[in-house]
Amino acid sequence: MDEPRPGQPEDDAALVARVAAGDQDALGLLYDRFGQAVYSLCLRIVHEGATAEELTQEVFVRLWRSAASFDAAKGRLSTWLLRIAHNLSLNEVRRRQSRPVTAPDLDWEAAAAALADPSVDADPAGSVWLRERATAVRGALAQLPAPQRKAIELAYFGGLSQPEVAAALGDPLGTVKSRIRAGMQRLRELLVAAGVDAAE
Amino acid sequence: MDRMDRRDSHVDDLIDAYALGALEPDEVDAVEHHLETCPRCRVLVARARALADAFLLAVPRIAPSPDLRDRLMRRIAAEAAGSAASMDTSRPTSATTTTANPVARFLRSLLGGEGETHDAGGLLRDLLADPECVILPVPGTDEAPGASARFVGSPHRREGVLVAGGLRPSEAGRAYQVWFLHGGQPQPNTVFRADHSGHGAGVFRLDRPVFDFDTVAVTPEPEGGSPAPTGPIVLAGALRRE
Incomplete structure (x- = not known):
């Protein structure tokens, strides 16, 4: 080596x-x-x-x-x-x-903006690839319509199933399913537009 | 949903939620059943998982306590020394960090390739490298209150390892047999022997996903195994994904 x-x-x-x-x-x-x-x-x-x-x-x-x-x-x-x-x-x-279904929303817009201030998100030992990637994904999540982002976050970071997401948000199950699919599709488009290959 | 309905029709409408872990168990079964025969949908799932992985990178950074590194390195040093004192004693314990017990020490010896059960060690190393790895406690029953075991498996694999300790050492011609139960019906599986210190490990292989079963159990049986249990249950534990 x-x-x-x-x-x-x-x-x-x-x-x-x-x-x-x-x-x-x-x-x-x-x-x-x-x-x-x-x-x-x-x-x-x-x-x-x-x-x-x-x-x-x-x-x-x-x-x-x-x-x-x-x-x-x-x-x-x-x-x-x-x-x-x-x-x-x-x-x-x-x-x-x-289950943290009542956890406060994460402000992805603020998180993306914080990247401009290294003292807020200092990670000098972190990999450059990781940092660049995080920037792109945070930016994409910040552009997602809030209802889509919330449904995806509750599913992925809250560990909730689609019916549980629907119950937590008080929305019909069909609406939640549509939002998750539409949100994931929109994220793909935003990441492609940002030049990020999610499969990389 | 009838899982057979999904074998011949693609599962595009479920794939994103599947990658996010947001499907109900019957929907997961339907997707996985379909994926067995559909390379197209396997590619779509891989892409959706890659997108979900991207979220993991994007969580805003918050620094842990400055002493976390020291605590980790002390724990690693203890593991490297093969010490039983590998627990982080400065913090409360949780189910995910239980290592200071005889089964855990035996696990470490397996991972180091020691003894006769090195095949179990190789599979254990594979499973522990699997992000979906599930480790579940399998307690001793009233028949063997000093016994305990760990089930190590993964929802996406049809093999795993049961690592046991505190068992009565196997006499000549006798062994322990692993059973998987669904709806109270036991299905025979692998046989293993307990060594002089009461430890043993069985590599099990199944014809369907492990979480199709609800319980794993162990009974003493003849060395060649039995088609149905003949001895008392000495270890039994529920199989849950979480």
Whole structure:
């Protein structure tokens, strides 16, 4: 494996290979790179800092235990870590049977605007790819009609089924189904317009 | 919805909600049944999942406690040392972080490829790398109150591992058999032996998704297994997706 040039960060796959070989420092570097993204996602779903920190630890412990089976050809490490974080967080919410259906809306417009101020969203160790991607997706979500965005958020970050989303919002089920489909289609169009390939 | 209705007609109207995890269980079954035979819809699902993954990246960043890194690294150091003291003792525990027990130590030995059950270790490593991995407790019954097990599987796979501890060591010609129950009807599955310390692991393979069953159970049986249970149930646990 090539050594990174001075000043050039080691790529994710190289760090994962070091983790698989038992290198704890490499795991620490991956935490520095993705820990904040993982924690933020967990917090978004469970709404409790201590639990989000436990879940964040669990995500990186899973990386430690199964780094050897990570296949970079199948996807990015960031996506793999965040999927695990998403799954663990929803499991935790369901285990506590305290689904956050009344959680306040996330202001995607403000979140997108905050990117202009690095002090608000400082993540200097995070990957450039992750940051650019996040910018594009936040911008797209901010442009989505609020009812579509709300339905998608409750489903994906609240772990609710479509009938549960309908009950939470007081809308007919058919309306919720239509909004989710229309919202996802609109997001595809917005991301294509922003030059982002969701499958990348 | 009749799942057979969906085998020959595409499921475009369900795919986005499927990728978001927003379908009801019968709709999930219908989609997955259809996907088994439809490459076109598998491509659409992959695209919808990629779009859903993009949301994960977009959550605005909030910094965790500055000491979280130190706590994580202490826990990793403890794991690396094979220490039983791998719990983060500075925080309350949750179901997702229960590792300081005999089953967890046996799990770690499996993951390290130790002993006779290295096949289980390989599958365990695969499952733990699966974002959909589900780990469920399988407690001992009144017949074996000191026993416990972990079910490790995934909703999208038809195989998994049951890792048990606290069992009576298997005598010559005897073993433990795993059963999957649906509506109270047991379906025989893999057989495993408990070692001298009472630990054992069985790799199970099924002809349908694991969450089609509602319960997993273990009974002592002859070494070759039985078509129907003959021994008392020593381990039993509900199979739930969450």
